[in-house]
Amino acid sequence: MINSKLVLMSICFSILVVASKAQQLLIPDMKIFDAKNQTVSNLDYIGKAISDSRVVILGEQDHGDASSMQAKAKLVQYLVEKKGFSVLLWEDDFFAFNQMSSNTNQYSIDSFKSIVSPFWSASTAMQNFWNYLSENARTNKPLRMDGYAIAFRSAYAKRNLRTHLEALLKTRELSLENSGDKNWFLSMVDSLLFNYNNKVEKTEQEKFYSWCDRLKTELRKNKKTANAVDEQLIYNIRATAEYTWLREYRVKHMAANAYWLLQNRYKNKKVIIWTANYHAIRDYGKAVENHPTSGPMYRNAFDKDTVKSFTQLLLEKGQESIYSLACISLSGTYTPRAWVSMDNPVEKIVVPEHSIENILNKQTSSSLFIDLRTLPTDHLLQSPWYMTPVLHTRSLISQWAYVFDGILFIKEQKGLKEPAE
Structure with a gap:
């Protein structure tokens, strides 16, 4: 010292x-x-x-x-x-941004703006910038936007994550779909969305992590999986649980998301x-x-x-x-x-x-x-x-x-x- x-x-x-x-x-x-x-x-x-x-x-x-x-x-x-x-990554909801950025023609700049933290989206100082982004979106080379934060804090995530996860289990024919743990697992995901400080017993934490790891492995091996984004989604669910229950690893997981985006979706982009x-x-x-x-x-x-x-x-x-x-x-x-x-x-x-x-x-x-x-x-x-x-x-x-x-x-x-x- x-x-x-x-x-x-x-x-x-x-x-x-x-x-x-x-x-x-x-x-x-x-x-x-x-x-x-x-x-x-x-x-x-x-x-x-x-x-x-x-x-x-x-x-x-x-x-x-x-x-x-x-x-x-x-x-x-x-x-x-x-x-x-050509790409702007915000420190915001990976899941919501991933869904919107995969279907940019269906979403307006205001839709993207709604999943960015209020101090960056709603403050007076930022409105000229959002006007610029709106104008840029109408050009022939619009700026792509995405997010790398692990927490599912946006209203979009709260509305859509469970439905997306249920569809994922069914279409990818994952083992959790026919397991007696399915409803329990989905309820645990709900608790991460709506109760940030919830207390969970150690045995349930380990059980939840085990299912996340199993789902990731199945997705990696499943030939019906078109890309790795679903595996990264499960990674984010597990990461959110770790941060919520243990208050650890948030930055580590954000870096993992950003690296995934840089290496996969935007591999040759600046x-x-x-x-x-x-x-x-x-x-x-x-x-x-x-x-x-x-x-x-x-x-x-x-x-x-x-x-x-x-x-x-x-x-x-x-x-x-x-x-x-x-x-x-x-x-x-x-x-x-x-x-x-x-x-x-x-x-x-x-x-x-x-x-x-x-x-x-x-x-x-x-x-x-x-x-x-x-x-x-x-x-x-x-x-x-x-x-x-x-x-x-x-x-x-x-x-x-x-x-x-x-x-x-x-x-x-x-x-x-x-x-x-």
């Missing part, structure tokens, strides 16, 4: 050593970013940084960050129109993943290595897959062509716990004095894009610095070039209910 006073002394010493040279390096390595006024034609510096990456992961500190969402929306537009990206900064971290161990509790927890974890980040897991699965971008904020306000309610009162953003956010603030009056991949080794930002990458209440110290590929520095953040720019 690193003593906090020693860390602070190290930071101050680093500043004194490299300050004069770093001041000259800072401006040329950064680009002004203006989500409101810049056109996509003026964002080629983003394209240069991303280079030939097949997957771009766009994070945000908190789901109550309206300004970050608007910035990400502008980046999506650029990636689609100038870099040939894909944008819309998510949180937490999931955009390339190396979670590096991000928290100096934290007094999270650092030891990561190092001592029995199953490392339970503590690794989403992007880290994708990288380890062999998905190497990834560019991860984090949005960070200096000041302003955000809507806390927006996943519970977008009506929560906004809170003020405060960052530590010795932080990347304050270093950047001293260099410009604008928001900035920084490509961490190309910073010189003696650049000030290559040194360990405090930053608040996740939510707005937890500052960490790290060498951030090991954690993210790029940073979008938002000068002033706004909450979801504040006037959109």
Whole structure:
């Protein structure tokens, strides 16, 4: 564990050593970013940084960050129109998205919008983006949308999952169809849909997992199965049970869904993943290595897959062509716990004095894009610095070039209910 006073002394010493040279390096390595006024034609510096990456992961500190969402929306537009990206994956219901994306002609943009989390679909700041997606859907090359979250939270899933599962058992001639456990199994699935905190005895948990594993094996061997999507559905049902009953493995299962989509449905496509900064971290161990509790927890974890980040897991699965971008904020306000309610009162953003956010603030009056991949080794930002990458209440110290590929520095953040720019 690193003593906090020693860390602070190290930071101050680093500043004194490299300050004069770093001041000259800072401006040329950064680009002004203006989500409101810049056109996509003026964002080629983003394209240069991303280079030939097949997957771009766009994070945000908190789901109550309206300004970050608007910035990400502008980046999506650029990636689609100038870099040939054709797929957008949301951190939302895999099942509902899978059903709709398989029959895109039957569903409108509003249908897709209805299964995206409210802070991304219903907030004022996002409406221009949804208008853009609606216009894009009428082009000859519409953007495909899909989801990779495991939980069946959408109204669509609640209406359709059981019916779909019953049909699957019958048409695929699975053993559960004629088993006395069929109604029990379906009732357990219902409980996962409508009772997120239900308590289930250990023996019933194991029985449920056993049936999920058996169904997956049967689907894999069944010649009537046209593709692997039904097997992945059963995987998601099991994963939802694990998360609901054990509160574990959510990120691991989201990464498995995203990897499945990248390798199967969108194998040769360029894909944008819309998510949180937490999931955009390339190396979670590096991000928290100096934290007094999270650092030891990561190092001592029995199953490392339970503590690794989403992007880290994708990288380890062999998905190497990834560019991860984090949005960070200096000041302003955000809507806390927006996943519970977008009506929560906004809170003020405060960052530590010795932080990347304050270093950047001293260099410009604008928001900035920084490509961490190309910073010189003696650049000030290559040194360990405090930053608040996740939510707005937890500052960490790290060498951030090991954690993210790029940073979008938002000068002033706004909450979801504040006037959109």
